[in-house]
Amino acid sequence: MFSTELVVQTVISGVMIGVLYALMALGITFIYSIMRMINWAMGEFYMIGSYLQYALVALLLGPDLWWLAIPISAAGVFAFGLVVQWSLLKPIFRKPPEARDDYATVVTLALLLLLRSLATGLAGPNQFSPGSNLPVVMVGPMPLAGARVAAFVFALAALALFYCLLRYSWYGLALRATSQSRIGVQTAGIDVQGVDRIAFGVGVALAGLAGALLAPVFLVYPTNGLITTVKGFEIVVIGGLGSIPGALIAGVLLGLIESLGAAFIDSAYQNIYGFALVLLILVLRPTGLFGERGREA
Amino acid sequence: MRGRRFSTGISLGFLLAGTIAAGVLASGLPAQAQDIGIGLVVPLSPPGDPVGGQLIRRGAELGVETVNAAGGVLGGRKFKLYVEDSQGKPEAGVAAYRRLVSENKVAVVPGFFHSSVAIAANEVANEMGVPTMALQASAAEITSKHYEVAFRTHVVDPVRVSAFMEFIKQKGFKRVSMIAETTDYGIGIADETIAQAKKAGGVEIQKVPFDRTVTDLTPQLLQIKAFKPDLVINIGVGQPLDLIIDQATTIGLLPTTPMLISYDAPVRPQYWKLHPKNGAGLYFIAYFSPKAPLSDIGTAFSKAYVEKYKEDPVYGALNGFGAIAIIAQAINAAKSTDSKALIKTLETGTFKSWPSNPVTFPRASGVYWHNWSAPVLILHYTKPMEDWKEAEVAVQYAPVVPKD
Amino acid sequence: MEPALETIGLFKRFGGLLATNDVSLSVERGEIRGLIGPNGAGKTTLVNLVTGVHAPDAGEVKLGGQSLRGRGMHEIARLGLVRSFQVTRLFGNMTVRENLMTSFLARRDKGESDGAGQTEGMIALTKLGPLADTQAKKLSGGQRALLQMACGFVVPANCYVLDEPFAGINPVIKDAIIDMILDVNRRHRATFLVVSHEMAIIRRLCQQVTVMMEGRVAAQGTLDEVARLPEVIAGYLGKALE
Numbered sequence: 001m002f003s004t005e006l007v008v009q010t011v012i013s014g015v016m017i018g019v020l021y022a023l024m025a026l027g028i029t030f031i032y033s034i035m036r037m038i039n040w041a042m043g044e045f046y047m048i049g050s051y052l053q054y055a056l057v058a059l060l061l062g063p064d065l066w067w068l069a070i071p072i073s074a075a076g077v078f079a080f081g082l083v084v085q086w087s088l089l090k091p092i093f094r095k096p097p098e099a100r101d102d103y104a105t106v107v108t109l110a111l112l113l114l115l116r117s118l119a120t121g122l123a124g125p126n127q128f129s130p131g132s133n134l135p136v137v138m139v140g141p142m143p144l145a146g147a148r149v150a151a152f153v154f155a156l157a158a159l160a161l162f163y164c165l166l167r168y169s170w171y172g173l174a175l176r177a178t179s180q181s182r183i184g185v186q187t188a189g190i191d192v193q194g195v196d197r198i199a200f201g202v203g204v205a206l207a208g209l210a211g212a213l214l215a216p217v218f219l220v221y222p223t224n225g226l227i228t229t230v231k232g233f234e235i236v237v238i239g240g241l242g243s244i245p246g247a248l249i250a251g252v253l254l255g256l257i258e259s260l261g262a263a264f265i266d267s268a269y270q271n272i273y274g275f276a277l278v279l280l281i282l283v284l285r286p287t288g289l290f291g292e293r294g295r296e297a
Numbered sequence: 298m299r300g301r302r303f304s305t306g307i308s309l310g311f312l313l314a315g316t317i318a319a320g321v322l323a324s325g326l327p328a329q330a331q332d333i334g335i336g337l338v339v340p341l342s343p344p345g346d347p348v349g350g351q352l353i354r355r356g357a358e359l360g361v362e363t364v365n366a367a368g369g370v371l372g373g374r375k376f377k378l379y380v381e382d383s384q385g386k387p388e389a390g391v392a393a394y395r396r397l398v399s400e401n402k403v404a405v406v407p408g409f410f411h412s413s414v415a416i417a418a419n420e421v422a423n424e425m426g427v428p429t430m431a432l433q434a435s436a437a438e439i440t441s442k443h444y445e446v447a448f449r450t451h452v453v454d455p456v457r458v459s460a461f462m463e464f465i466k467q468k469g470f471k472r473v474s475m476i477a478e479t480t481d482y483g484i485g486i487a488d489e490t491i492a493q494a495k496k497a498g499g500v501e502i503q504k505v506p507f508d509r510t511v512t513d514l515t516p517q518l519l520q521i522k523a524f525k526p527d528l529v530i531n532i533g534v535g536q537p538l539d540l541i542i543d544q545a546t547t548i549g550l551l552p553t554t555p556m557l558i559s560y561d562a563p564v565r566p567q568y569w570k571l572h573p574k575n576g577a578g579l580y581f582i583a584y585f586s587p588k589a590p591l592s593d594i595g596t597a598f599s600k601a602y603v604e605k606y607k608e609d610p611v612y613g614a615l616n617g618f619g620a621i622a623i624i625a626q627a628i629n630a631a632k633s634t635d636s637k638a639l640i641k642t643l644e645t646g647t648f649k650s651w652p653s654n655p656v657t658f659p660r661a662s663g664v665y666w667h668n669w670s671a672p673v674l675i676l677h678y679t680k681p682m683e684d685w686k687e688a689e690v691a692v693q694y695a696p697v698v699p700k701d
Numbered sequence: 702m703e704p705a706l707e708t709i710g711l712f713k714r715f716g717g718l719l720a721t722n723d724v725s726l727s728v729e730r731g732e733i734r735g736l737i738g739p740n741g742a743g744k745t746t747l748v749n750l751v752t753g754v755h756a757p758d759a760g761e762v763k764l765g766g767q768s769l770r771g772r773g774m775h776e777i778a779r780l781g782l783v784r785s786f787q788v789t790r791l792f793g794n795m796t797v798r799e800n801l802m803t804s805f806l807a808r809r810d811k812g813e814s815d816g817a818g819q820t821e822g823m824i825a826l827t828k829l830g831p832l833a834d835t836q837a838k839k840l841s842g843g844q845r846a847l848l849q850m851a852c853g854f855v856v857p858a859n860c861y862v863l864d865e866p867f868a869g870i871n872p873v874i875k876d877a878i879i880d881m882i883l884d885v886n887r888r889h890r891a892t893f894l895v896v897s898h899e900m901a902i903i904r905r906l907c908q909q910v911t912v913m914m915e916g917r918v919a920a921q922g923t924l925d926e927v928a929r930l931p932e933v934i935a936g937y938l939g940k941a942l943e
Contacts, residue, residue, distance in 0.1 A: 219536060
C-alpha cells in the first residue's frame with residue numbers, strides 16, 4: 001500500500017485540489033474581512049460560475065475557447081454580485097451593526113435556496129459538462145486532466161493577481177483600510193458602501209471563477225456549490241476568519257489531509273478528516289491559524 | 298414512521314378517493330358482470346416518476362387488448378384494466394389498492410414503480426388478500442417479508458451481482474476493484490459481491506468506499522490503480538458515477554482497465570453528452586436490449602407497440618405487458634379468479650412472459666421469494682456515441698433461484 | 702460672508718437623554734474655536750452630528766454655507782470637513798506610510814499626484830521617519846495621535862473638527878500637534894473646532910471658546926471672558942482651572 005509512487009501521487013493530487021479549495025474559501029474570508037458578514041450563498045455563486053462556463057462553451061464559444069469563457073464567467077458572477085449587494089445587502093447595512101449579522105444570514109440563506117431552485121427549474125436536475133480538449137498532463141508520476149492543471153494554473157494566477165491588487169493598487173489600499181476600520185475609512189473620505197459593493201463582487205467572482213474552472217472536472221449541476229460551502233467554511237475555520245494567507249495555507253492543508261487520509265487510512269471517510277482537523281483547530285486555537293482576536297470597530 | 302404513514306395514508310386516502318375515483322369511474326364504462334377487473338397502480342404525476350408509470354401503463358394496456366383480442370380468459374371473460382395514480386406516495390398507493398379491491402373487485406394489482414409504495418401497499422394487501430405484483434421496484438423488503446400476496450418481476454440486487462460474477466467468470470478476471478458509494482445501495486451491492494466472490498473462489502476483490510458528496514475521487518482511484526485490477530466496478534449513482542468515469546480516464550485507469558457500471562445509466566442520452574470521448578468501451582448492467590432474444594408473445598407485443606407508439610418498447614413497457622400475460626395464464630390455469638387459488642397457481646406453475654426464460658414464483662428463501670426477473674444483461678459500448686440499442690450484449694444472465 | 706462652519710438648532714436624543722439641545726454656533730473662516738465643557742455636556746455628540754456619524758433629530762449643519770443634510774461621513778470628508786477621534790481610528794495592520802497614503806488618496810482630486818511627495822512630507826514633519834514602515838497598531842498613544850493628525854493634514858481641508866487631540870500624550874508630541882495646527886491654519890486659512898480640557902493649550906490656540914453644559918451652549922467669548930461667568934465657574938471651570 002505505502003509505495004513511494006502512491007505517496008507522491010497523493011501529495012500532488014492533494015496540493016492541486018487544495019489550491020482550488022483555497023480559491024473557493026478566499027471569497028468567504030475576503031467578504032467577511034471587509035463587510036463583517038458571512039455570505040452563506042457562496043456555493044451558489046460557484047454554481048452560477050459553472051453554469052455560465054457551460055453555457056458559454058457549449059452554446060456560444062466552443063470548447064477551444066474555454067480560456068476566454070473563464071474570465072467572462074467570472075465577470076458575469078462579479079456583475080451579479082454587484083446587483084445582489086446593491087439590492088439585498090445595502091439595505092441591511094443601514095441597520096444598527098448588532099442586527100446585521102442576523103439579517104445577512106437570513107438574506108444569504110434565502111438567496112442560496114432561491115438560486116438552487118432556480119437552477120433546477122431552468123436547467124433541470126441533471127449534470128452537464130462543458131467538456132475539455134486539453135490532453136492529460138504528467139506532473140511527476142501523476143497523470144492529471146488538462147482541465148484540472150489549467151484550473152490550478154488559472155487559480156494560482158488569480159490568487160497572485162488578487163494579492164497584487166490588494167497590495168499595490170489604490171483600491172487595494174482602500175479595501176485593506178476598510179477591513180481595519182469601517183469608521184476610519186469613512187472619516188478619510190472613502191465611500192464604504194462602494195467598497196462593500198466591489199468587495200462583494202470580487203468575493204463572489206472568486207467563487208464563480210472556481211466554478212468556471214472546475215466545470216469540466218467536477219461537472220455542472222444545481223447543488224455542485226455544496227463543495228464550496230462545505231470546504232470553504234472548513235478552511236475559514238482552520239485558517240482564521242478574515243485571514244487571506246490563512247485561507248491559502250488552510251486550503252492546501254485540507255487538500256493534503258483529505259487525499260492522504262483517503263489513500264492511507266480509509267477512503268470512506270474522506271470528508272471526515274477535514275472535519276477532524278476543524279475540531280482540532282477549534283480546541284487548540286479557536287481563532288484559527290491566522291485569525292485575529294479582535295479589531296477596531 | 299410506519300404509524301404515521303398509515304394514519305396519514307388512511308385520512309388522505311379518503312380525501313383522495315373522492316377526487317381520483319370520480320375521474321376514473323366517470324371515464325370508464327360500467328364493467329360487465331363477467332369482466333375480470335385488473336388493477337394497475339403506477340405513478341402518473343409528481344412527486345412520482347410519471348414517465349416510468351406511463352411506460353408500464355402502455356404495456357399493460359396493450360397486454361389487456363392482446364388478451365381480449367384472443368378471446369379473453371376462462372372461456373370468454375374479458376379483462377378490464379383499472380388504472381390508479383400512486384403519485385409515488387405510499388399513502389396514495391395504499392388508498393388506490395383499497396379502492397381497487399373493495400370497489401372495483403379486481404383479481405390482481407400489478408404495477409408499483411417506487412419501492413416505498415409497493416412496501417406500503419403490501420401491508421394492506423397482506424390483510425385484504427388480493428395479490429400484488431411489483432414490476433419495477435427493487436427494495437429487498439418487498440419480497441423478503443415472505444407475504445403470501447407479494448409477487449415481483451424485477452431484478453433484485455443479488456441477481457445484479459450474480460450477473461457481475463457471470464461476467465467475471467466469462468472474462469476470466471482474477472483481480473476486481475469496486476469503487477462503491479457509502480449508501481444502502483452501494484455498500485449492499487459491494488458486500489454481496491464480496492460474499493458471492495468468496496463462494497465462487499479464485500477472485501481477489503478490493504472494495505474502495507467513498508462518500509457521495511465527495512467530488513474529487515482521485516485518492517480512491519489511485520488506490521485502485523495501485524491494486525492493478527482486471528476490472529473496475531463503478532458502484533456510484535448519478536453524478537459520482539460520471540465523476541468516476543472522467544477521473545479514472547485522467548489517471549490512466551480507463552480505457553486500459555475495463556469498467557462495469559452497476560445500473561443502466563448509460564442508456565440515457567445524457568451519457569454521451571458527458572462522456573463523448575471516454576464513454577466507449579464501458580460495460581453496464583441493463584434489463585433489456587432489442588438485441589436480446591424475446592419470446593414469441595414478446596415479439597408480437599413489440600410489433601404491436603411499435604405500430605401504436607412509433608418507438609421500440611423498453612423495459613417498463615415490456616414488464617407491464619408481461620404482468621398481464623402472466624396473470625391471464627395463471628387465471629386460466631387456476632380456472633378461477635379467487636385470490637387463494639391464484640396465489641397457489643402462481644407459486645407452482647410455469648408461465649411465459651416477454652423474454653425467453655420461463656417465469657416461476659417459487660416460495661424461495663430471502664428476496665427470491667415470489668420473485669422472477671427477466672435475464673440481466675451486461676451491455677458493452679464498442680464505439681463512441683453508440684446507440685444503446687446497438688450496444689453489444691456481453692452477458693445475458695438468467696437468474697437461477699437458489700435452492701434451500 | 703458665510704461662516705466656515707455653522708450649526709443651526711441641533712437636537713439629538715438618545716433614549717431618555719437629550720444629548721444636544723438646540724445647539725447653534727458659527728465659526729468664521731480661519732478661526733480656531735475651542736469647545737469646552739464638562740464630561741457628558743454633549744461635545745462629542747455635537748462633533749458626531751457635524752461630521753455625519755449621527756443625523757440630527759432637528760436642525761442642520763452648514764459647511765461654507767452648504768447644508769450637509771443627508772450626506773454620509775465620507776461625502777462630508779470629501780467636502781473638506783475632516784475630523785479626528787478621541788480614540789484614534791487608524792488602520793492598525795497597515796504601516797504609517799500606508800495610513801497616510803490611504804488618507805491622501807481618499808480625498809485627493811482625481812488625476813492629482815500619487816501622494817508620495819505629500820506622504821513623505823508629512824512623515825518628515827511629524828518626525829515619524831524611523832517608524833514609516835511600522836504597523837500603526839505598534840505605535841505609542843502619542844505617536845498614534847500624531848499620525849491621526851497627519852492623516853488629516855496630508856490633504857489640506859477647509860475645516861477640522863478635533864475631538865480631544867491632546868488627551869493622554871506627552872508634552873513634546875502635544876507641541877508638535879499644536880505647531881501643525883497653527884501651520885495649517887496660517888498657510889491654508891483652515892478653520893478649526895477643537896474639543897479639549899487642556900485650558901493652557903486652548904488659551905494658546907483659540908481666540909474664542911464655546912462652552913457646552915448639559916447639551917446646551919452655555920457661553921461664548923474669549924477664554925478669559927467665559928472664565929468670569931459664575932455659571933461656567935460653578936459648572937465646569939472652577940474645577941478645571943484649579
